[in-house]
Amino acid sequence: MKLFEYEAKRIFTNYGIPIPRGELATSPEEACRIASRLNFPIAIKAQVLVSGRGKAGGILFAKCPSEVKESAARILGMNIKGLKVESVWVEEKLPVKSELFFSITIDRVKKGYIALSSSVGGIDIEEIAEKTPEKLVKFPINPKYGFRSFHARQIASKIGYTGAKQTQLASIFQSLYSIIEDLDAELVEMNPLVETTTGEFIAADARIIIDDNALFRHPEYKKRLFEAKTSEFSREELKALEKGLAYVKLEGNIGIIGNGAGLVMATLDAVQHYGGQPANFLDVGGGASAERITAALEIVASDPKVNVIFINILGGITRCDEVAKGIINAKEKVGYDKPMVIRLVGTNEEEGKRVLSEAGIHVLESMEEAAEKAVQISQRGLP
Amino acid sequence: MGIIVNRNTKVIVQGITGTQGRFHTKAMLEYGTKIVAGVTPGKGGTKIHGIPVYDTMAEAIEKHEEANASIIFVPAPFALDATLEAIESKMETIVIITEHIPIKDSIQIMHLAKENNTTIIGPNTPGIITPGECKLGIMPAHVFQQGMVGIISRSGTLTYEIANSLTQAQLGQSTCLGLGGDPIVGLNFIDVLEMFEKDPHTKAVALIGEIGGNLEELAAKYIQEVNYPKPVAAFIAGRTAPPGKRMGHAGAIVMGKAGTAQTKIEALKAAGVEIAEKPGDIAKILAQKLRT
Numbered sequence: 001m002k003l004f005e006y007e008a009k010r011i012f013t014n015y016g017i018p019i020p021r022g023e024l025a026t027s028p029e030e031a032c033r034i035a036s037r038l039n040f041p042i043a044i045k046a047q048v049l050v051s052g053r054g055k056a057g058g059i060l061f062a063k064c065p066s067e068v069k070e071s072a073a074r075i076l077g078m079n080i081k082g083l084k085v086e087s088v089w090v091e092e093k094l095p096v097k098s099e100l101f102f103s104i105t106i107d108r109v110k111k112g113y114i115a116l117s118s119s120v121g122g123i124d125i126e127e128i129a130e131k132t133p134e135k136l137v138k139f140p141i142n143p144k145y146g147f148r149s150f151h152a153r154q155i156a157s158k159i160g161y162t163g164a165k166q167t168q169l170a171s172i173f174q175s176l177y178s179i180i181e182d183l184d185a186e187l188v189e190m191n192p193l194v195e196t197t198t199g200e201f202i203a204a205d206a207r208i209i210i211d212d213n214a215l216f217r218h219p220e221y222k223k224r225l226f227e228a229k230t231s232e233f234s235r236e237e238l239k240a241l242e243k244g245l246a247y248v249k250l251e252g253n254i255g256i257i258g259n260g261a262g263l264v265m266a267t268l269d270a271v272q273h274y275g276g277q278p279a280n281f282l283d284v285g286g287g288a289s290a291e292r293i294t295a296a297l298e299i300v301a302s303d304p305k306v307n308v309i310f311i312n313i314l315g316g317i318t319r320c321d322e323v324a325k326g327i328i329n330a331k332e333k334v335g336y337d338k339p340m341v342i343r344l345v346g347t348n349e350e351e352g353k354r355v356l357s358e359a360g361i362h363v364l365e366s367m368e369e370a371a372e373k374a375v376q377i378s379q380r381g382l383p
Numbered sequence: 384m385g386i387i388v389n390r391n392t393k394v395i396v397q398g399i400t401g402t403q404g405r406f407h408t409k410a411m412l413e414y415g416t417k418i419v420a421g422v423t424p425g426k427g428g429t430k431i432h433g434i435p436v437y438d439t440m441a442e443a444i445e446k447h448e449e450a451n452a453s454i455i456f457v458p459a460p461f462a463l464d465a466t467l468e469a470i471e472s473k474m475e476t477i478v479i480i481t482e483h484i485p486i487k488d489s490i491q492i493m494h495l496a497k498e499n500n501t502t503i504i505g506p507n508t509p510g511i512i513t514p515g516e517c518k519l520g521i522m523p524a525h526v527f528q529q530g531m532v533g534i535i536s537r538s539g540t541l542t543y544e545i546a547n548s549l550t551q552a553q554l555g556q557s558t559c560l561g562l563g564g565d566p567i568v569g570l571n572f573i574d575v576l577e578m579f580e581k582d583p584h585t586k587a588v589a590l591i592g593e594i595g596g597n598l599e600e601l602a603a604k605y606i607q608e609v610n611y612p613k614p615v616a617a618f619i620a621g622r623t624a625p626p627g628k629r630m631g632h633a634g635a636i637v638m639g640k641a642g643t644a645q646t647k648i649e650a651l652k653a654a655g656v657e658i659a660e661k662p663g664d665i666a667k668i669l670a671q672k673l674r675t
Contacts, residue, residue: 106486108596111493111567143494184487186566214485216460261564262538262593265620266662272623273661281624286482286521286539287403314540316509317403317480317521346523346543347410367544368663 001210001225002049002232006089008206011183015175017190018202022091031072032065034090040064041093044071046078046085049232054123056080061093083232094204099192100159101125102173104147104180106187107140113180115139115147115173119159121192147177168201184214236299243295245284252277254378255300255309257293259284259318267312270368276375279306287317293326294333301336307381308339310374312367315346322348324355331359339377343370384584385513385558386533386575387476387502392517393449395440395474396421397465398456399431403480407456407521408432414518419447422468440472452476454510454519462506463488470501478519479505482564489567496569503569508561509539520561522546530555532669533579535572536591537562537598541620544662545589552666554673557585562598572602580612587614587669590656594621594644603650614672617651618659619644 003011009019021038024047025031035042046058053059058080060071068090078085101121107114117137120128129136137158141147152170161169172193180188187209194204215222225231231238240247246261254271256278258264264283271278280303284296300309313323323344330336343364344352353363364370394411398404399421409432412418418434420443427438437443444450453469455462455477462481469477470492477496484506496503504511510520515529522539526547532554536542539561546559560575562568572590579585592599599619606615622644648658657672659665 106490106566108566108598109571109601112490143490181487184485186486211486213459213483214487217485258540260538260540262536262591262620263540263544265593265624266538266541266544266618268624269620269622270661278623314523314543316523316539316543317407319406345547346526349523366663368661 001212001215001221003208003210003221004047004049005045005206006047006087008208009089009203011179011208012175012203012206015179017172017175018200019206020091020094020202020204022089024087025072025090026076026087028069028072028076031088031090032069035062035065035068038090038092042068043091043093044068044075045089045091046075046080047087047089048080048083048085050081050083053080058085094194094202095197096194097197097199098195099204100195101191102176102193103187103189103191104141104176105189110140112143113141113147113177115141115151115155115177117155117159117173125191141177147174149174165199172201172203179208183208184211184217185209186211236302240282240296240299243292245282245292245296245299247299248281249303250278250280252279252378253305253307254374255279255303255306256312257282257284257296257300257309258312259286259288259314263312263314267310267367267371270371271310271375274372274375276371276378279303284318288322288326290322290325290329293323294330297327297330297336298334301330301334301338306338308341308374308377310370311340311342311344312370313344313346315344315349315352318346319348320344320346320352321355324352327361328355328359339382341370341374341377343367384582385516386578386582386585387504387558387560388452388511388513388517388519390417390516392417392452392476392519393447394418394519395443395447395450395453395469396434396456397423397440397453397469399423399434399436400426400429401456403521404456405431408434410521410524411518414524415516416518419450440468444472450474452478452519454478454480456480459483459485463492466492466503467495470495470499473499474501476502476504476519478508478510479503479563479569480508480510480521481505482507484565486565486567489565493567493569504560505563505565505568507565508563508568509542511558511560512556513558514556522559526550527559528555531557531584531586531673532589533557533575533582533585533587534559534589534591535562535575535579536560537564537593538591538620539564541591541618541662545591545618545665548663548666549589549669552670554666554669557582566596571598573605576602576605576611585613587616587673589665589669590615590617590651592617592619592647594619594624594647595642597642599647600650603647603654603656606651606656607654614669615656616659616665616668616672617656618662618665619647619651622648
């Protein structure tokens with residue numbers, strides 16, 4: 001779950017990490033009132049859960065109150081990569097001496113956290129990392145020791161800081177590690193961390209992604225995830241999420257439902273291999289109940305573009321009889337009458353097939369055969 | 384034979400009284416897996432499908448010293464505890480079926496497992512099966528048949544798909560192992576490739592990958608560097624998946640350019656691995672390689 005900059009900055013403050021003075025506004029007037037309490041120049045920053053807002057015009061600067069009002073009016077309501085801007089963060093613009101980069105995330109290979117840092121931060125950090133990897137410090141964190149003060153000082157030293165500044169930076173780095181641990185985050189980042197002309201270190205941007213699987217330990221954020229207005233997900237995606245389904249909307253006309261991310265992806269690949277266009281990705285996950293299958297069918301069928309639904313289930317922890325019941329329930333409940341191609345094999349396969357064939361639904365055994373058939377129907381209708 | 388599990392594997396099921404634990408205990412018993420005990424806190428003294436249930440792992444191993452593997456079905460919030468209990472009880476192999484375990488918990492699990500020389504399979508895995516000998520997982524038994532292809536996979540259901548086609552092609556499988564779908568898992572492709580190299584029953588390897596991470600790229604590098612002696616075929620899911628949401632700058636930097644189906648396929652091809660266009664093609668490729 002991605003947090004907004006303002007949420008992340010409030011967390012930074014709680015952990016003693018300096019941030020520019022600022023507040024959140026949802027209207028140009030409010031932005032103006034906030035600005036009157038701050039020192040100019042002022043930055044007005046769109047609060048959206050996608051990266052690249054700066055390049056999309058979501059960050060503006062103001063030298064006087066009328067410019068604040070104008071900028072806020074321009075940004076609020078703006079659409080950035082499909083997401084509407086509902087609020088802006090209004091803060092003092094920092095006198096920048098240099099921009100640093102510091103981040104902690106997950107390293108799959110080393111199976112632990114890894115700290116990344118550079119003395120040349122900012123929006124081009126990825127390019128810098130690729131072209132001049134020597135400017136990026138990669139520091140795997142050993143779970144046995146955690147991230148100690150001496151580790152933090154080693155990193156500060158590697159990016160060129162000594163003395164009091166090294167200690168100051170190290171303390172900020174360590175606070176970031178406390179955040180990733182306490183919040184079950186998979187990413188905590190400051191880019192840039194600004195060194196001001198007056199020698200202070202201040203986090204000009206803040207980014208936190210919480211591990212979705214750990215949200216049961218953080219109910220306050222879990223609640224926010226499902227509030228449609230502030231969510232990074234579309235309404236359909238949210239509905240799916242609440243039912244424990246992974247749904248991604250695509251552009252085609254073949255509705256896809258399967259179990260297991262790998263199999264669903266392979267199903268999309270197979271459909272495209274035969275010249276068809278998937279309307280969505282929907283993974284019902286492991287051990288799906290009849291209710292979950294019903295919910296999945298409802299979501300996919302609600303897409304007006306869909307003219308055939310391809311259900312590809314290979315039962316392991318998922319039981320074919322449950323899937324079959326879910327399909328029957330959905331047909332009755334939503335009165336769904338578009339064609340369906342069903343491929344069903346695995347645990348309790350016989351019972352599942354029996355239930356479906358009694359309802360007059362034909363079941364195929366090969367995924368490739370089923371994909372080909374779904375594509376044919378999507379293009380020419382039922383044979 | 385095969386790797387990690389065989390007819391001498393003696394299993395404890397953790398979370399045996401839950402719906403999934405109960406259902407799959409029955410299925411594993413029917414397959415011939417030697418289950419010696421189950422554990423569920425608060426349910427000690429009862430029996431599930433004739434298997435004695437204990438409150439703790441400590442009691443279970445006291446009564447069943449022969450136990451050397453555990454399989455975990457407990458819900459995600461309790462999985463860390465259950466796994467540490469199994470590690471402390473000196474289980475050699477632990478299969479974690481549970482999905483949605485927080486990454487922080489997995490980091491702790493993997494660290495302690497390494498210190499104790501424990502083999503962890505998963506989390507979020509279908510488990511491991513050596514056909515004809517031991518099924519330690521939730522895979523549907525009937526798609527597997529004793530044979531000569533080792534399968535290493537990041538995806539559960541795709542494994543069944545490919546195992547099924549290998550069975551139909553009369554190649555069968557030596558052992559099939561699901562690495563698990565989480566960002567942090569116990570084994571990676573290279574660990575298992577090393578094991579399959581040493582196993583005389585494994586004549587070829589099927590590698591099933593998907594987009595995200597760089598484990599496939601690392602496997603390709605390994606295959607090339609050691610000049611891997613057995614034929615390898617691979618399928619990568621997600622060629623047509625739309626570009627996913629990235630994990631900020633740091634995620635992109637850690638992985639470099641790796642992570643897409645294309646980078647994985649190119650790396651594997653460069654290492655001499657033949658790539659299957661569709662899951663069913665794995666069997667065709669390996670049948671040809673093994674007959675020539």
